[in-house]
Amino acid sequence: MASILKVDTITGVTTAGSIAVTGEGNSTTTNLQQGLIKIWLKMNGSGTIAENDSFNVSSFVDNGTGDYSANVTNAMGNADYAATASTGSSDVFANITGGSQATSLLRYTSYYFSHGAKLDRDQLYVIAAGDLA
């Protein structure tokens, strides 16, 4: 019989921040909280920067050509979370700016493939997984 659970918050019983979910193979469990994406965004970084859509991002910063930051609404638990960036372009790539990742700030950069100079790009994508504070 189909069932529906209506609830606003799900909390673990033994540990509030840990709920095991049985995986697709019906045997292994995975941790629901750890597996959830904590930050994602799509933005236009060309001209005046603008958000297309995002989750857990409060605002964006234009640090200069091809150099952006996103301020995080609910901070991460540490600065070692796994974040990746990409662009919607065949001649430009993006990544997270090394050494600039913080619990409440995520900095990312877009570059030309051909010579590595920074440039503004209209389609930028970032996602991050890890532990919330």
Next chain:
Amino acid sequence: MASELRVNTLKDASGNNSVAVSTVFDGTAKAYAKCTATTSIDDPYNVSGGTDNGTGDYTYAFTNNMANGNYIELTNTTFATLSSYDTGELATSSYNVRTYSRNDSFTAIDDVNVSHITGDLA
């Protein structure tokens, strides 16, 4: 006391924002890791360790295996270098990351790398 809840659909208390539990299963990341150029791993999830196979060539082992080799790997670096992976080295128990210099030559280079894995657990 530990408890188990069996349900097909989740909704908020107002009855909106419905999501099938199967979507939660399928849509949850199964592993991720931020790794140094020497395979040390910062704050991983479902990644037990890394092996340095040579310059810019890494293998990372899962704690809990994937169901098959058809999972999705998204990888990135944190500097002006590139990363990819060898599809022939995506196994149920481990995955691969390759990092490259971007300076027109695309030669292998050791570098920090980040990866996200989605797909089906065993």
